[in-house]
Amino acid sequence: MTAETIIQSLASGLLMGLLYGLIAVGLSLIFGLMNIVNFAHGEFLMLAMYATFFLFTFVMLDPLLSMPFVAAGMFVFGAAIYLLVVRFAMRAKTNVGMVQIFATFGLAIVLRGLAQYFFTPDYRSITHSWLGGKTMSIGGIFLPVPQLVGAGLSIFAFVALYFFIKRTDFGRALEATREDAGAVALVGIDQNRVFALGWGLGSALVGLAGAIMATFFYIYPDVGASFALIAYVVVALGGFGSVFGAFAGGILVGLVEATTALVMPPSLKAVGIYAVYLLVVFIRPRGLFGSI
Amino acid sequence: MHDVTHAVRRRRDLIIAAVLISVAACVPLFVKDVYVQNIMVLTLMYAALSQSWNILGGYCGQISLGHALYFGLGAYTTAILLTKFGVLPWFGMLAGGLISALIALALGYPTFRLGGHYFAIATIVIAEIAYLLFLNWDWAGAALGIDIPVREDSWLRFQFTRSKLPYFYFALAFAAVAWLVTWWLENSKWGYWWRAVKDNPEAAESLGVVVFKSKMGAGAISAFLTAIGGAFYAMFVSYIDPESVMSFQFSLLISLPAVVGGIGTLWGPVLGAAVLIPVTELTRSFIGGSGRGVDLIVYGGLIIIISLTRPDGLLGLFSRKRKKEAVR
Numbered sequence: 001m002t003a004e005t006i007i008q009s010l011a012s013g014l015l016m017g018l019l020y021g022l023i024a025v026g027l028s029l030i031f032g033l034m035n036i037v038n039f040a041h042g043e044f045l046m047l048a049m050y051a052t053f054f055l056f057t058f059v060m061l062d063p064l065l066s067m068p069f070v071a072a073g074m075f076v077f078g079a080a081i082y083l084l085v086v087r088f089a090m091r092a093k094t095n096v097g098m099v100q101i102f103a104t105f106g107l108a109i110v111l112r113g114l115a116q117y118f119f120t121p122d123y124r125s126i127t128h129s130w131l132g133g134k135t136m137s138i139g140g141i142f143l144p145v146p147q148l149v150g151a152g153l154s155i156f157a158f159v160a161l162y163f164f165i166k167r168t169d170f171g172r173a174l175e176a177t178r179e180d181a182g183a184v185a186l187v188g189i190d191q192n193r194v195f196a197l198g199w200g201l202g203s204a205l206v207g208l209a210g211a212i213m214a215t216f217f218y219i220y221p222d223v224g225a226s227f228a229l230i231a232y233v234v235v236a237l238g239g240f241g242s243v244f245g246a247f248a249g250g251i252l253v254g255l256v257e258a259t260t261a262l263v264m265p266p267s268l269k270a271v272g273i274y275a276v277y278l279l280v281v282f283i284r285p286r287g288l289f290g291s292i
Numbered sequence: 293m294h295d296v297t298h299a300v301r302r303r304r305d306l307i308i309a310a311v312l313i314s315v316a317a318c319v320p321l322f323v324k325d326v327y328v329q330n331i332m333v334l335t336l337m338y339a340a341l342s343q344s345w346n347i348l349g350g351y352c353g354q355i356s357l358g359h360a361l362y363f364g365l366g367a368y369t370t371a372i373l374l375t376k377f378g379v380l381p382w383f384g385m386l387a388g389g390l391i392s393a394l395i396a397l398a399l400g401y402p403t404f405r406l407g408g409h410y411f412a413i414a415t416i417v418i419a420e421i422a423y424l425l426f427l428n429w430d431w432a433g434a435a436l437g438i439d440i441p442v443r444e445d446s447w448l449r450f451q452f453t454r455s456k457l458p459y460f461y462f463a464l465a466f467a468a469v470a471w472l473v474t475w476w477l478e479n480s481k482w483g484y485w486w487r488a489v490k491d492n493p494e495a496a497e498s499l500g501v502v503v504f505k506s507k508m509g510a511g512a513i514s515a516f517l518t519a520i521g522g523a524f525y526a527m528f529v530s531y532i533d534p535e536s537v538m539s540f541q542f543s544l545l546i547s548l549p550a551v552v553g554g555i556g557t558l559w560g561p562v563l564g565a566a567v568l569i570p571v572t573e574l575t576r577s578f579i580g581g582s583g584r585g586v587d588l589i590v591y592g593g594l595i596i597i598i599s600l601t602r603p604d605g606l607l608g609l610f611s612r613k614r615k616k617e618a619v620r
Contacts, residue, residue, distance in 0.1 A: 037409050085596065092603035095555060097408060101355065102551050102599045105544065109592030116585025221585070225540075229420065232413050240409060271424050274417040281410050282402045 001262065008141055009258045015147040017254015022154035022209040023227055024234035025161065025246040026078075026202030032178050032241030033198040036086065036100050040108035042228025044203055047111065048074050048210025049219045050119055056126050056214075063129050063215045064149075071207040078203025079196045081107070086199065087192065108224075115221035124219040132215045150212040157208060158247050165243070174198055178241070230270075233277045239287030248288065252276070302479060305558060309475070312562075313468050320457055329456045331573045333528065336463035337521055339565035342549035343470035344517035347477060349547060350556030351486045352510045354404065355412045358419030359546045362392040362515040364538030366522025368426065371438040371532055374449075381450045385523035389516040396515035400508045419543055426534040437533025440526065450527045459528050466524060467562070470517050474558055477513075482506040518546065552598050554605030563606050568594070 027041045038044075048070050055066040085107055092099040126132060134145040165171040177184045177194045185191050217223070234253050238245020253273050260272025280288060316336075323329060341363070348354050369388030373379035379387075403414050427435050445452045452458045477483050485503050526532045536542075553564025571594065575587040602608050 031409075085600070088600045092600075095603045098355065098551060098555055099599045099603045101412070102548070103596050106592045106595030106599060109588050110596065111592075113585035113588025113590075113592060116588065120584075229416065229540075233417065236410055236413050265428060267428055268424055271421050274421050277417055278402075278414060281406055281414060285406050285410060287410070 011141050013254045013258025015151040017251040018151035018154040020234050020253050021247045021250020024231040026205040028235045028246040030202040039104040042224025043108045043111035044206045045210045046224035048207040049214040052211045052214035053219050063211050067211040070211045071204040074207030075200040075204040079200035082196045082199035112221050129215045146216040239289040242289045245289035333459050333463045335569040336467045338569050339562045340467040340470040341521045341546045342561035344514050345546050346550040346561050348510050348514040352507050356415045357412050357543050358415030360538050360542035361419040361422050362518040363522035365392045366519030367526035367532045367537040370523040371526045381527050388519040388523045392515040392519035393512040396511040400511040404507050423538040440530040554607030560605050560607050
């Protein structure tokens with residue numbers, strides 16, 4: 001194993017890690033807002049990938065151009081899911097945590113079934129997008145362009161999210177609701193509206209990730225499942241509800257995955273991620289950056 | 293006064309169980325259709341598995357989404373011992389149960405300290421690691437799995453090709469044992485602690501250490517019984533691979549009957565399995581055969597509707613009726 005291969009795989013691990021952060025941040029945002037883990041998060045990613053695929057196939061829109069539309073569509077979808085399903089799950093008087101887990105699990109199964117029914121279980125791929133299949137050499141290291149753009153997009157999205165939360169009224173309402181939902185209701189902010197918008201925003205972020213993922217990954221009804229587990233690990237590693245934690249957790253997971261792939265058979269690379277998760281929570285039960 | 297009604301209720305539960313078991317034991321006399329018998333075996337197996345899950349997930353409130361680990365360990369231990377060493381499945385079953393219980397103890401120690409979602413994700417991740425290891429473990433058949441050669445019908449080897457009835461009666465006994473263990477635990481010292489902790493968080497602190505130990509015990513019992521189910525399943529289908537016995541999907545299937553029927557209740561898993569398994573099997577064979585996902589839509593939709601409208605599970609329907617009658 002030469003130094004070059006190590007640097008090479010760490011660099012691609014870093015890129016993938018930034019993308020994992022983007023996939024996971026919506027999950028963390030929603031959790032921070034209302035203490036709900038959306039177990040259908042992977043299926044949201046799957047839908048965004050299909051949306052990108054169909055816009056490419058039927059409207060000839062390149063994923064780079066369709067990205068804003070996919071994100072907007074996912075915003076509406078996420079808000080609708082909150083209003084149609086999650087809102088009712090929050091009303092449960094008993095077994096609240098359980099109801100939320102299994103209502104969103106049920107949702108995941110339905111979405112997967114719908115995708116199988118309408119899109120068939122076939123594997124799809126976007127064949128010749130502007131980014132697809134290209135590589136770029138930076139200082140002798142070859143990096144795939146889709147992942148490179150995805151990583152840049154991820155950094156951009158995290159910075160934008162930071163300013164959004166700090167500088168806009170909605171962002172402040174979001175932050176205030178995270179801190180104390182009851183007090184916010186007293187001030188006259190419609191909690192339901194903030195929650196719906198939070199779900200919209202979280203889903204739009206995974207929509208962005210889906211649009212990029214569609215340029216270099218196969219698209220099929222179960223594609224969300226494997227990424228969902230990585231997203232949970234990313235979010236839990238960083239600490240549930242911490243936006244910065246999702247960013248750092250994503251990078252850590254990407255690097256660990258790349259390192260594991262260097263020393264173990266590729267089919268076992270996820271084992272490294274899971275082992276690091278266990279190691280971290282056994283030492284810090286609230287993740288790296290989680291508060292209380 | 294309270295104690296009297298409590299004792300009466302417990303005796304009534306026992307009588308209902310005895311009646312149900314006797315009735316179930318007679319069903320195969322009238323139902324000869326192999327397809328229906330197959331559904332009955334699966335229903336009983338899931339009732340027992342979910343009852344085992346419920347001991348940890350329901351009564352202790354530790355939501356495990358990784359019970360496929362114990363199920364898979366039971367199945368693999370039995371299959372490996374039988375095919376590689378010629379050990380009878382009855383011993384394999386016991387060995388699988390003990391291995392799973394030991395692993396549950398080893399895993400419980402660090403994981404029970406984790407809160408809510410961190411615990412649930414840890415259980416998924418642990419089961420997933422085992423799944424990936426088995427998928428890559430050539431000696432244990434890797435992705436191809438293990439084929440258990442079918443010989444003559446025998447109780448000793450627990451293999452029956454001509455009739456499903458022996459499997460049915462074993463599954464019935466398994467469900468009965470899992471139910472009895474839960475019934476017994478409910479009234480034990482542990483059962484009281486678990487209820488106390490649920491009703492009163494301050495009690496949790498004062499009972500901290502003993503409750504932790506009781507959770508370890510619950511985890512071990514739950515894992516042991518789940519592994520027995522895995523061993524049974526391996527012999528029942530005579531072919532196992534990581535996907536069919538250790539995937540995440542299976543962890544979900546084990547927990548759902550309890551959630552749907554009524555989590556942390558004695559009858560919830562039985563009721564949930566009796567509703568969910570036939571519905572799943574029937575939709576799968578009548579509308580889902582084409583692999584087009586309609587069975588998933590029905591199944592997932594059912595879970596959403598039940599968890600949103602009946603957070604206590606379907607069992608809540610009965611208790612509500614009874615309360616109304618009592619008011620009258």
